[in-house]
Amino acid sequence: MADYKTPLQLTAPRYMKGYTRTMWESLVPLLISRGTTNVSKSVVETYCQTYGISRQAYEDIAEHGMTDESTGKKNPSVTTYENAVKNLRGLASDLGLTPSSQVQLQKLIIDSSDEHDGKSFSELAQDIKF
Template sequence: MAKGRNKKLTTDPNARPEQREQTEKLKKVTENWTPLQKTPPSYMKGTLAATVWQRLIPILQETGVVKQADKATVECLCSAIQLYREAFENVQKNGIQREVWTTPILPTGETLDKEFTRYQKNPAVTTMDSAMKQIKTFSSDLGLTPASRASLMASVDSQDDDTPSLAEILNAKSGDF
């Protein structure tokens, strides 16, 4: 079975008209939502995560679909990028593994020359792996990958007019639904 071309969010005048229409639909669904704050949370001040936030926010604001409701996801993405970078720097400095040596001690208390025992993985490698998975997940959640943008558009297309939007649900008073 042949797959169609993935939908993408774009306002590029050279893009296909249906792609621009889909982007506008998604923007309209979320137009009344509070925009995402431009400044990083105070706990991030002076960190790489804050720098990532400042570079990422203009990209997210340009899409017009990421809002203040997505703040926690953006925070997690920025933190995961910082963790990845710190782990990467550790691996650059200390390598992906290290040799483990032991010094045998005889019953008399005399020590022998060191013996190679095994290699031990640098724990920063595991941190890098975990952070990469988190970055991929959060990037997808925020529509920063082509596949996730197409998925966002599919959900906008399939939204039933009688179904309240998330904005309507969040702004509703008890008993409205």
């Protein structure tokens, strides 16, 4: 069984290629600096995979357009892209990558701290690095 207290690995899993791998290698150093551990590995993998899907769908839309000119039907990649972007928003929130999720994390950190020294929330929040 994996030790969930260990940090994520910096290098992307072998199966990841292209945009998925690039996202892993960009995102994981930031998450490690925040203390994210292997307990979040599946969420990180899903985020990177979904990002890769969104990029592939976007490229297809850029190349072929949003509709098939011969039939007038919507390019299926448009739906794929829209769904991927929606999923990315939720996963980003789970990983603390959105402004609102960062505020929630700051509140949790500050509320769990006994040492406020009379500082305001904004002063305490400035000390937390994201």
